[in-house]
Amino acid sequence: MASSGTEHDAMRARLVDVAQAIVEERGGAGLTLSELAARAGISQANLSRYFETREDLMEAIADYWFHPMVEIMEDVLASDLPPRRKMYEFFARRFVVMRRKWEADPVKLQTYIEVGNDYFEQVRSYIDLADHYLGEIIGEAMSDGAFSGLEVDETISLVNQMCAPYCALNTMTTFMERLSEDKLARIVDAVFDGLSAQDRGARSLTGLRAA
Numbered sequence: 141m142a143s144s145g146t147e148h149d150a151m152r153a154r155l156v157d158v159a160q161a162i163v164e165e166r167g168g169a170g171l172t173l174s175e176l177a178a179r180a181g182i183s184q185a186n187l188s189r190y191f192e193t194r195e196d197l198m199e200a201i202a203d204y205w206f207h208p209m210v211e212i213m214e215d216v217l218a219s220d221l222p223p224r225r226k227m228y229e230f231f232a233r234r235f236v237v238m239r240r241k242w243e244a245d246p247v248k249l250q251t252y253i254e255v256g257n258d259y260f261e262q263v264r265s266y267i268d269l270a271d272h273y274l275g276e277i278i279g280e281a282m283s284d285g286a287f288s289g290l291e292v293d294e295t296i297s298l299v300n301q302m303c304a305p306y307c308a309l310n311t312m313t314t315f316m317e318r319l320s321e322d323k324l325a326r327i328v329d330a331v332f333d334g335l336s337a338q339d340r341g342a343r344s345l346t347g348l349r350a351a
Contacts, residue, residue: 148189152200153204155176155187155191156201159171163201163252163255164248167255168259171197173187173191173193173194173197176191195262198262201262202256206263206266209266212233212237213269213270213273214273217273217276222284223277223281223284223332224332226280227274227331232321232325234306235306235319235321249309250313253310253313257310274296274300275292275293278295286332287335289336295335302330
């Protein structure tokens, strides 16, 4: 008799848990389908019913890892907060979650970051989704007159560069001890108060030479 969808989903979730335990013990290179099958006590043929390739497994791990972040972003987007506060919450809430993971076990967090770097195609969709949601916040802000003269895509790129320590995990872990919600709030205020297409003089000086 065929397994129900609920049983199938429960088994997939169990396999993801086992896979994560292997990653945490051995790193991403130590996770193979044969090792997962052995650790889970099933045959590789049975495992293929849930994950046909290692990439499928890594995508499931990425789903598990990023699901809480997606929920945070969607909660912020659905709120009635003004755009400036939305942008702060958009970065701050996810940063707090990552800081807690770093405080609990920085080595484990770094292991997952390295796995994500190795399987970037499996996490790309979440980066694109975050940019999409950030674009919605920026669009709301533009309706209120912010970011004069800039296009949405250009503003997304600029904001991400300015807030990189609070969203790019490799940068975040490097500077974690220097980061705080108060500093992030000042950055977001600077973004809203100053970011536009207007030339305010930074490029107006002549005679500067590259080193």
